[in-house]
Amino acid sequence: MLLGATAIEDKLQQGVPETIALLTLANIKIWVLTGDKQETAVNIGYSCKMLTDDMTEVFIVTGHTVLEVREELRKAREKMVDSRTVGNGFTYQEKLSSSKLTSVLEAVAGEYALVINGHSLAHALEADMELEFLETACACKAVICCRVTPLQKAQVVELVKKYKKAVTLAIGDGANDVSMIKTAHIGVGISGQEGIQAVLASDYSFSQFKFLQRLLLVHGRWSYLRMCKFLCYFFYKNFAFTMVHFWFGFFCGFSAQTVYDQYFITLYNIVYTSLPVLAMGVFDQDVPEQRSMEYPKLYEPGQLNLLFNKREFFICIAQGIYTSVLMFFIPYGVFAEATRDDGTQLADYQSFAVTVATSWPSLQPLAVYFAILFAMHSNGLFDMFPNQFRFVGNAQNTLAQPTVWLTIALTTVVCVMPVVAFRFLRLSLKPDLSDTLVRKKQKAQHRCMRRVGRTGSRRSGYAFSHQEGFGELIMSGKNMRLSSLALSGFTARSSSSWIESLRRKKSDSASSPSGGTDKPLKG
Amino acid sequence: MTWSATARGAHQPDNTAFTQQRLPAWQPLLSASITLPLFFCAGLAFIGLGLGLYYSSNGIVELEHDYTGDAGSSNCSVCAAEGQGRAPPPPCSCAWYFSLHELFPGPVYLYYELSSFYQNNRRYGVSRDDAQLSGLPSALRQPANECAPYQRSATGLPIAPCGAIANSLFNDTFSLWHQHQPAGPYVEVPLDRAAIAWWTDYHVKFRNPPLVNGSLALAFRGTAPPPNWPRPVYELSADPNNTGFVNQDFVVWMRTAALPTFRKLYARIRQGDYSAGLPRGAYRVNISYNYPVRAFGGHKLLIFSNISWMGGKNPFLGIAYLVVGALCILVGFAMLVVYIRYQDQTDDDDDDE
Numbered sequence: 113m114l115l116g117a118t119a120i121e122d123k124l125q126q127g128v129p130e131t132i133a134l135l136t137l138a139n140i141k142i143w144v145l146t147g148d149k150q151e152t153a154v155n156i157g158y159s160c161k162m163l164t165d166d167m168t169e170v171f172i173v174t175g176h177t178v179l180e181v182r183e184e185l186r187k188a189r190e191k192m193v194d195s196r197t198v199g200n201g202f203t204y205q206e207k208l209s210s211s212k213l214t215s216v217l218e219a220v221a222g223e224y225a226l227v228i229n230g231h232s233l234a235h236a237l238e239a240d241m242e243l244e245f246l247e248t249a250c251a252c253k254a255v256i257c258c259r260v261t262p263l264q265k266a267q268v269v270e271l272v273k274k275y276k277k278a279v280t281l282a283i284g285d286g287a288n289d290v291s292m293i294k295t296a297h298i299g300v301g302i303s304g305q306e307g308i309q310a311v312l313a314s315d316y317s318f319s320q321f322k323f324l325q326r327l328l329l330v331h332g333r334w335s336y337l338r339m340c341k342f343l344c345y346f347f348y349k350n351f352a353f354t355m356v357h358f359w360f361g362f363f364c365g366f367s368a369q370t371v372y373d374q375y376f377i378t379l380y381n382i383v384y385t386s387l388p389v390l391a392m393g394v395f396d397q398d399v400p401e402q403r404s405m406e407y408p409k410l411y412e413p414g415q416l417n418l419l420f421n422k423r424e425f426f427i428c429i430a431q432g433i434y435t436s437v438l439m440f441f442i443p444y445g446v447f448a449e450a451t452r453d454d455g456t457q458l459a460d461y462q463s464f465a466v467t468v469a470t471s472w473p474s475l476q477p478l479a480v481y482f483a484i485l486f487a488m489h490s491n492g493l494f495d496m497f498p499n500q501f502r503f504v505g506n507a508q509n510t511l512a513q514p515t516v517w518l519t520i521a522l523t524t525v526v527c528v529m530p531v532v533a534f535r536f537l538r539l540s541l542k543p544d545l546s547d548t549l550v551r552k553k554q555k556a557q558h559r560c561m562r563r564v565g566r567t568g569s570r571r572s573g574y575a576f577s578h579q580e581g582f583g584e585l586i587m588s589g590k591n592m593r594l595s596s597l598a599l600s601g602f603t604a605r606s607s608s609s610w611i612e613s614l615r616r617k618k619s620d621s622a623s624s625p626s627g628g629t630d631k632p633l634k635g
Numbered sequence: 636m637t638w639s640a641t642a643r644g645a646h647q648p649d650n651t652a653f654t655q656q657r658l659p660a661w662q663p664l665l666s667a668s669i670t671l672p673l674f675f676c677a678g679l680a681f682i683g684l685g686l687g688l689y690y691s692s693n694g695i696v697e698l699e700h701d702y703t704g705d706a707g708s709s710n711c712s713v714c715a716a717e718g719q720g721r722a723p724p725p726p727c728s729c730a731w732y733f734s735l736h737e738l739f740p741g742p743v744y745l746y747y748e749l750s751s752f753y754q755n756n757r758r759y760g761v762s763r764d765d766a767q768l769s770g771l772p773s774a775l776r777q778p779a780n781e782c783a784p785y786q787r788s789a790t791g792l793p794i795a796p797c798g799a800i801a802n803s804l805f806n807d808t809f810s811l812w813h814q815h816q817p818a819g820p821y822v823e824v825p826l827d828r829a830a831i832a833w834w835t836d837y838h839v840k841f842r843n844p845p846l847v848n849g850s851l852a853l854a855f856r857g858t859a860p861p862p863n864w865p866r867p868v869y870e871l872s873a874d875p876n877n878t879g880f881v882n883q884d885f886v887v888w889m890r891t892a893a894l895p896t897f898r899k900l901y902a903r904i905r906q907g908d909y910s911a912g913l914p915r916g917a918y919r920v921n922i923s924y925n926y927p928v929r930a931f932g933g934h935k936l937l938i939f940s941n942i943s944w945m946g947g948k949n950p951f952l953g954i955a956y957l958v959v960g961a962l963c964i965l966v967g968f969a970m971l972v973v974y975i976r977y978q979d980q981t982d983d984d985d986d987d988e
């Protein structure tokens with residue numbers, strides 16, 4: 113007689129399927145490594161939409177020996193390759209070079225998933241088979257590893273790190289996830305029911321899985337963008353600043369004479385150009401944050417290293433050189449034959465220095481610059497330290513000359529205009545996603561991305577048993593004896609239709625994907 | 636260990652707009668309606684400015700003469716030949732004759748120009764002691780180490796003013812003579828040698844040490860002039876207001892030039908009959924040729940020029956503005972073409988989505 117039933121509720125957090133869907137759209141591959149048993153893991157997979165009914169096939173690898181695992185992996189690859197109708201038959205050898213595999217498996221048609229057990233994983237992670245396993249797994253859209261020990265979790269992460277040029281992020285909430293979190297490039301701990309071991313070992317921690325999408329798509333993306341812009345800007349300003357001395361060398365007998373006042377050089381990086389660069393590195397946003405979440409495709413430049421690579425570096429160096437050429441040669445051309453408006457000397461070294469220093473196009477907070485300039489060139493400081501403050505009288509004498517201001521204006525405009533022109537042309541001819549988004553910010557918000565996340569009114573995600581499970585087995589009485597009274601009482605309820613539908617399903621369903629669930633439940 | 640709500644609060648990051656990336660931002664849009672007018676306006680403004688500058692510069696009259704004395708080029712080749720290889724070169728005078736067919740509008744400025752003279756050399760540029768030049772008595776007899784080897788004289792006396800810049804003071808002198816009528820007498824044209832340096836220079840930066848018993852010579856007692864100088868610093872000029880460290884020529888020379896070819900003001904011509912300019916007639920410039928430049932391939936020039944609001948003759952700025960303005964307009968047109976061609980394409984894309 114049925115005394116009772118126990119059920120364990122392990123709710124999915126709110127927003128998990130939406131997060132996974134969004135991150136998949138952002139070209140992030142998601143693998144599940146869990147210590148749960150296979151059925152639980154598969155149910156969770158269906159529940160959070162990693163596995164779907166539309167998938168072409170879900171491969172289950174549960175071999176107990178090396179040969180069995182190899183065979184199962186080989187079969188999985190065959191099926192994936194066959195779907196592409198690759199005509200040329202090529203025999204599978206024991207050891208396959210990674211390049212051949214990658215080229216074939218990268219473009220499989222259809223969606224596949226791989227579910228692998230812990231004991232099979234132990235064989236698959238052996239040195240001679242790990243590459244094969246990795247390629248097969250990477251060809252699948254979703255990978256679920258169940259019954260995985262903490263060490264194996266770390267080993268899987270290590271495997272991906274070693275062979276794939278990819279950045280790995282491991283997110284977990286329990287003590288058994290700590291090794292995985294520490295192995296991955298980025299470790300995220302979820303503080304919650306299972307304690308804080310994961311949090312203590314992680315780089316980032318938050319309380320809900322759904323915050324991962326904001327972490328990656330907003331904070332992470334902007335962090336990458338800002339870092340790249342900051343680096344480019346930093347190299348540019350220092351290159352331009354220093355190359356001016358290179359050009360001046362040709363005209364000062366290569367005697368290493370500086371073009372600028374010594375105090376300008378000292379304060380250049382610390383005071384004059386620090387604030388704008390820092391402000392850009394901390395506050396810059398290319399699209400508003402809502403757009404970042406709505407369009408996960410914006411995440412791609414970071415993954416492909418598009419914003420700071422060798423090419424971008426050389427572009428910013430070239431810009432620095434171009435700026436330095438203008439910054440030196442325009443004042444040079446003017447000062448070659450210049451005099452002040454009262455006839456006295458204008459083309460002296462100190463005036464040249466002040467002119468070139470003031471020409472820095474919008475790289476410095478002007479008020480700070482002029483305040484310091486006039487202070488350094490003041491009489492008071494000269495009286496105190498004549499040998500340290502030699503530029504006395506320069507600020508007011510040089511900056512009162514219209515020629516100097518015309519030179520500065522010309523230099524500024526010629527430095528800035530080409531950049532503006534390039535940006536405009538690039539916007540017109542080859543706009544990238546963020547440019548298009550900024551341009552269309554008045555258009556309707558609801559785009560197809562939103563439809564993916566069915567922000568359900570459900571407050572929690574239950575992992576429904578996707579297969580029939582053991583209900584029928586129990587009810588059949590094979591495991592326990594049921595009195596007919598209890599059975600009749602049970603069937604009197606509306607759930608009789610449930611059993612009928614189950615029976616129908618069992619006869620209708622095709623070959624069950626799992627091979628082992630028909631074993632009687634033990635323990 | 637359970638994770639209580641209160642313990643969590645202690646570690647929670649701030650929920651401010653700054654830490655949670657919720658700051659409002661403005662994304663500047665380089666749209667055509669902003670960029671194209673900007674380019675065209677800037678281009679037109681620059682072209683206008685360039686034309687004004689160019690014509691202003693063209694209106695300036697300039698007359699120059701190279702008196703270095705290369706063989707056959709001028710009267711001063713005799714002096715140059717005499718001075719070859721002798722240091723110091725022997726005193727020599729030569730003259731430059733020229734005539735003006737029309738009035739040289741004034742006020743007229745007389746410059747000397749040197750070429751291939753690297754006053755911007757680093758070692759040369761630091762070879763001075765500004766504390767000494769500012770008249771501090773303590774620094775007068777302790778010249779700075781940067782002045783070496785012009786720090787102390789052969790007899791061990793401190794050099795005032797010390798340093799290579801002071802030592803290489805330009806010492807050619809000029810006088811201008813005007814012949815009203817052909818075959819008539821030459822009348823000297825008064826050259827105004829006052830205020831040829833920056834006001835801040837000869838009032839703040841350069842000051843004589845305090846007079847001793849009313850005498851500047853006594854103030855400089857115990858110091859020696861630089862090796863190349865024929866006379867000590869307090870005898871640079873007969874005018875007591877223009878001698879010592881505040882001598883105008885000295886101050887002008889000490890303001891080192893930025894480039895190897897530079898000109899420095901020598902005198903203004905604006906007194907008496909010549910305040911409106913130099914009238915037509917024949918002129919002679921008497922040059923006392925002292926300064927040796929041929930050893931390093933340099934040249935000495937004498938220049939008469941007048942001045943406008945933007946200084947002397949300087950066509951570079953006008954031409955630069957014209958070029959940049961033209962480029963702006965050209966690029967503006969190119970961008971307009973691109974915009975018109977690709978705008979239709981972008982509009983179609985927008986409608987399709």
